[in-house]
Amino acid sequence: MRVLGIETTCDETAVAVVASRIGGDGGDILSNEVMSQIAQHAAYGGVVPEIAARAHIDVLERLIVRALDAAGTDIAGVDAIAASAGPGLIGGILVGLTAAKALALAADKPFIAVNHLEAHALTGRLTERLDFPYLALLVSGGHTQLVAVLGVGDYKRLGSTVDDAAGEAFDKVAKMLGLPYPGGPHIERLAEEGDPARFDFPRPMFGREGADFSLSGLKTAVRQEIARIGTPTERDVADLAASFQAAIVDVLVDRVRSGLRIFTQSGGQPNGLVIGGGVGANGAIRRALTRLCAETGLRFVSPPPGLCSDNGAVVAWAGLERFARGMTDDLTFAARPRWPLDANAGSLHHGKA
Secondary structure, eight states, rough: OEEEEEEEESHHHHHHHHEEEETSOEEEEEEEEEEOHHHHHHTTOOHHHHHHHHHHHHHHOOOOOHHHHHHTTGGOOSEEEEEEEEOOOOOHHHHHHHHHHHHHHHTTOOOOEEEEHHHHHHHHHHHHHHSEEEEEEEEOOOOOOOEEEETTTTTEEEBBBOOOHHHHHHHHHHHTTTOSHHHHHHHHHHHTTSSSTTSSOOOOTTTSSSSSEEEEEEHHHHHHHHHHHHOOOHHHHHHHHHHHHHHHHHHHHHHHHHHHHHHHHOOOOOOOOEEEEEGGHHHHHHHHHHHHHHHHHHOEEEEHHHHHSSOHHHHHHHHHHHHHHTOOOOOOOOOOOOSHHHHHHHOOSOOOO
């Protein structure tokens, strides 16, 4: 089976074609076209929804043609059309969702509405063979949560952020330090040159029961330290970046460790830990989780960094997983700016959907 996937939930316009692999050992990415909007948003220090939506309109048709050409097929040669229907910026979601519906209608193909978070949660199964159940750490600009992945469409949230998401914290601290947008990669690069022990920043929620996250207090502590210094030198900026990143890493590892306990105490035995979302490309976080999994005997599945950030391949794969199980959607499916993975999220979630 081959599925075309479209992703427009934030500031990357992306289209891909993914094929199932005989034997069920992951999938083959036949094409994966991504157009970033970083240049358009950099001057504002963050994503401007109206600019993002217009940029998606400008390039989406071109990317669809490129993705099909690179995959060596045309629209008649794919079995289904998938698109992210949320969560994310409503204007951008509508662009990709409408295009996918139009293609499905015109080509008489099944349509699949994909939850953007589900796409990241299932990425580990795209890159290698991984059986259910497993634990997924989803960390991006808008989301930070731990999810028990029990099956396609079957998720249980174990913990989530009660305030800022990890990517949001990275970007806000980077802005405080005078670094360009997006801030995460710049903080990671500077952290390699800095002293992570110089500033003793807090580790919110560290050691507490449950698996929720809180990063707002850490962000405030960095702001207060910058104010105390006055005008940070290059050395100060590097040390601040290193100390902040070290605190983020410690928090994520502690919360994952707690999430694993919750998973096993509930009678489950995870087959692995998968990381997904843009922050999942951070090398320090990956190394720390690799060590945690080595200590606990758990398999760590870390997709290539390019599949952690927003892209069409993971959307196409999630669509393929759903299509293989007969899970398709009507063309009346509405865009959802908020769309939790688990049915109980309304009562469990205190932060962002």
